[in-house]
Amino acid sequence: MDRRTFLKASAGAVAGTVLANQLTSALAQGGLEGEDIANLEKGLRQVLGKSFKDLTPSQQVKLVAPTIAESGANVPVEIEASLPADQVKAIHCFCDKNANPLLFTVVLNGVLPYYATRVRVAETAPVRAVVETKDGRLLMASQSVRVTVGGCG
Amino acid sequence: MAINILVRFNPARPKAGDEVRVQIVVQHPMEPGTRRDASGKLIPADHINEVNVTMDGQLIAQVKPGPGTSANPLFAFKMKANKAGQLKVTCKDLNGQTGERTADLTLA
Numbered sequence: 001m002d003r004r005t006f007l008k009a010s011a012g013a014v015a016g017t018v019l020a021n022q023l024t025s026a027l028a029q030g031g032l033e034g035e036d037i038a039n040l041e042k043g044l045r046q047v048l049g050k051s052f053k054d055l056t057p058s059q060q061v062k063l064v065a066p067t068i069a070e071s072g073a074n075v076p077v078e079i080e081a082s083l084p085a086d087q088v089k090a091i092h093c094f095c096d097k098n099a100n101p102l103l104f105t106v107v108l109n110g111v112l113p114y115y116a117t118r119v120r121v122a123e124t125a126p127v128r129a130v131v132e133t134k135d136g137r138l139l140m141a142s143q144s145v146r147v148t149v150g151g152c153g
Numbered sequence: 154m155a156i157n158i159l160v161r162f163n164p165a166r167p168k169a170g171d172e173v174r175v176q177i178v179v180q181h182p183m184e185p186g187t188r189r190d191a192s193g194k195l196i197p198a199d200h201i202n203e204v205n206v207t208m209d210g211q212l213i214a215q216v217k218p219g220p221g222t223s224a225n226p227l228f229a230f231k232m233k234a235n236k237a238g239q240l241k242v243t244c245k246d247l248n249g250q251t252g253e254r255t256a257d258l259t260l261a
Contacts, residue, residue: 074223095221099187103221108230110213112172116229120185120221 033144034125036096043094043101048130050138055130058139063129065143072121072147077103079129081113081139088113090132097125122150156181156201156252158242166261167234177228177242179204179252185220203245204228208258209238234260 037052044050064078079091091113093103103119113131121127126144133139157180167173179201186198204216216228241255 098221100185100220102219104216104218106217107215108213109215110208110211110232111175112231112233114229114231116227117216117218118223118227120223 032126032142033146034097034123035144036125039098040094040096040101040128047092047102047105048132048138055128055138055140058131058141061129061131061139061141063127063141063143065127065145067144068146068148069121070148072123072150074118075121075127075145075147076116076118077127077129078116079114079131079141081131083113083131083133085110085112087133087135088131089134091115092130092132093119094128094130095119095121095125096128098122103127121145121147123147156244156246156250158244158252158254160240160242160254160256162256162258166259169234169236169260171234172231173234173258175206175230175232175240177204177206177230178225179228179244180225181246183218183220183222183224183226187220199247201226201244201246205243206230207241207243208232210241234258236260 041052044052060082062080065075069075077093081088088108090108091106094101095103099122104117106115124146126142128140128142131139159178161176163174163176181201183201184196184199188196190196198220200220200222201218205212206214214230218226237260238258239255240258243251243253245251
């Protein structure tokens with residue numbers, strides 16, 4: 001095997017492994033309590049023009065939210081990305097079962113990739129943090145929040 | 154009536170180069186437009202839909218909260234305190250009301 005074919009073959013092997021890793025982590029992210037991808041897609045299409053499949057679950061995004069929230073009207077959410085500040089363009093946050101799945105969008109310009117706020121969650125559903133990078137990648141972190149009293153009416 | 158905004162730096166006087174957390178609290182009911190009053194009528198949506206944060210005139214962050222943001226919302230950022238400056242927060246709600254607050258960041 002000459003060098004060229006070896007390089008090609010190894011590149012293919014690496015790409016395959018990466019893809020497999022993404023697939024397993026995507027599966028690991030699935031099956032969250034109260035998942036409603038159809039409703040979530042509605043918000044994703046409206047805001048990003050993308051579908052759920054375009055989001056990459058990533059360890060680089062950290063989402064801190066309570067697993068059980070007493071009141072859905074006031075759920076503290078903290079999002080942090082372990083990426084250089086100049087690579088992060090915006091942070092979006094979605095909730096699967098809200099009537100309007102988009103919770104907020106933050107466009108960052110010169111601040112660190114961190115954002116904390118308090119959101120409303122209608123009923124038990126995953127909250128998803130989507131970090132949009134300058135090169136167009138969409139990195140996601142999800143966490144299911146169990147709500148005893150809904151926050152949207 | 155103007156919207157009241159509170160701004161706090163944590164730590165209040167950071168050292169140059171340190172991380173500082175900027176906490177912004179806006180006093181606003183944030184009606185999502187899905188709630189009903191006692192007689193069963195929908196309460197019209199009235200929430201903040203734009204918050205702009207500038208540092209010395211340069212836009213550093215823009216938040217677009219949807220109806221899914223809590224009443225009296227908190228918006229918190231982290232930034233590097235490289236130099237002292239003036240932070241200005243402006244916000245706007247669906248009824249066209251605006252609020253504005255400036256805060257000076259001083260270094261220790």
